[in-house]
Amino acid sequence: MKELNSMRLEFPSRSANEGFARAAVAAFAAQLDMTLTELGDVKTAVSEAVTNCIVHAYPDMIGTVHMRVRIVDEETLEIQVKDKGRGIEDVDRAREPLFTTGGEDRSGMGFTIMESFMDDVKVRSKPGAGTTVTMRKKIEKRLPAR
Amino acid sequence: MKLTSTQNGGKLTLTISGELDHHEARALCVEMEERIEEVLPRDCVLDLRELRFMDSSGIAVILKVYKHMNALGGRLTVINVPDQPLRVLDASGIDRMIEITAGEPGS
Numbered sequence: 276m277k278e279l280n281s282m283r284l285e286f287p288s289r290s291a292n293e294g295f296a297r298a299a300v301a302a303f304a305a306q307l308d309m310t311l312t313e314l315g316d317v318k319t320a321v322s323e324a325v326t327n328c329i330v331h332a333y334p335d336m337i338g339t340v341h342m343r344v345r346i347v348d349e350e351t352l353e354i355q356v357k358d359k360g361r362g363i364e365d366v367d368r369a370r371e372p373l374f375t376t377g378g379e380d381r382s383g384m385g386f387t388i389m390e391s392f393m394d395d396v397k398v399r400s401k402p403g404a405g406t407t408v409t410m411r412k413k414i415e416k417r418l419p420a421r
Numbered sequence: 422m423k424l425t426s427t428q429n430g431g432k433l434t435l436t437i438s439g440e441l442d443h444h445e446a447r448a449l450c451v452e453m454e455e456r457i458e459e460v461l462p463r464d465c466v467l468d469l470r471e472l473r474f475m476d477s478s479g480i481a482v483i484l485k486v487y488k489h490m491n492a493l494g495g496r497l498t499v500i501n502v503p504d505q506p507l508r509v510l511d512a513s514g515i516d517r518m519i520e521i522t523a524g525e526p527g528s
Contacts, residue, residue, distance in 0.1 A: 290444035297474070315474075315505035322476040326443045372514075380447065382480035384513050391512045 280306065281345040288333045288340050288358070296325045296342065303344050304352055307414045316392035317352060317412060323385040324356035324408045330377055332360025332406060350416055354393075355409045362402040370398065422449060426456050431463035438471030441506075446478040450485055457486070463495050470501035479506065480513045487519050500525060 282303050286292045297318040304317055328340045341357040363369045370390070375383030389396045393410040400406040422439035435453055439445070457465060465486065469475075483499065490497040499521045502510065507523055510516060 290442075293442045293444050294440060312504065312508070315508065318474065319476050319505065319509060322442055322474075326476065326478065330443065379485065380450075380478075380481055382477045382484065382513065384477040384480055388477050388509060388512050392508070 276347050277349070279346040279349060281343065284342040284344075285339050287337045288329045288360075289337060290326075290329055292340070293322055293325050293329065296340070297321050300342070300344055300354060307346060307350065307352060308417055309414055310417075313412070313414060317354070320389045320392045320410055320412075321354060321356070323389050324354070324410070327385055327406075327408070328356065328358040328360065330381065331363075332358035334361065350414050351411055352414060353409065353411045355407060357405065357407040359405040362404055363398070363400040363406055364402055366398050366400050424449060424452050424456075426460075428460055428462070432466065433457065433460045433462035433464070434466045434468055436468040436471060438473075440474040441472060441479040441482065442474070442476050443478040446482050450482050453482075453486055454489060457489055457493070461493060462490075465490050465495060465497045467497065467499045468501050469499060469503065469506055472503060472506050475506035475509055477509065477513070479509065480515055483510075483515065483519065498522070 284299055300321045301314055301318055325340060332338065338358060338360050343355040345353045347353050368374055370386040372387040373383040375381045389410060393412045395411040397409045422441065422445040425436045427434045435456060487497045497519055499519060502521060502523050510521055
């Protein structure tokens with residue numbers, strides 16, 4: 276796998292940073308010639324992954340959210356969102372549509388949306404140690420404008 | 422994030438502008454529930470034409486308003502949904518319960 280470019284970002288798990296994380300990834304991804312739909316999908320998936328860290332990984336404290344974004348194999352955007360929080364007991368269950376431990380403020384659709392908007396979503400988690408979500412999206416090459 | 426409301430007889434239109442995520446969801450919910458309680462409308466219309474971004478937090482917000490309107494014996498419709506929020510709503514399957522249109526209803 277060939278890495279063309281990358282960036283790292285870390286920030287405290289404050290909800291005000293959800294919008295910052297989306298905007299930062301969108302600005303980095305602008306070097307790939309994405310359609311508005313692809314860009315919207317990426318921003319949505321980032322928002323879901325970062326919100327999970329804020330709501331579930333660090334429920335009663337402010338922890339650190341680590342992000343790494345890479346462009347690999349010329350046309351694939353890879354986004355990794357990592358926390359050192361509470362971890363997920365049952366990852367398969369957490370990925371089921373409508374499953375949530377967040378009460379009626381949360382829809383339980385976060386992972387479902389990441390999965391439907393990205394080509395590949397991997398979740399590694401260890402209770403008490405943290406969770407790493409790695410998502411990839413292949414950006415279709417478009418014909419050059421001239 | 423901003424909420425504006427207009428009332429026309431038994432119809433309350435709530436227009437949400439800006440970005441709707443977890444950071445904004447709770448305050449928005451409180452504000453919308455207050456407007457609904459004030460007016461007790463028959464029809465509540467959520468107009469999303471000025472919504473620039475929405476993630477799954479928005480699904481929970483819309484479901485809450487839907488349940489509130491159901492409890493009042495009223496109806497909720499969601500109109501003028503831009504592309505990005507529409508993709509989120511489509512992925513959630515919420516359109517099986519709630520009437521959602523990308524443009525103005527009937528257009």
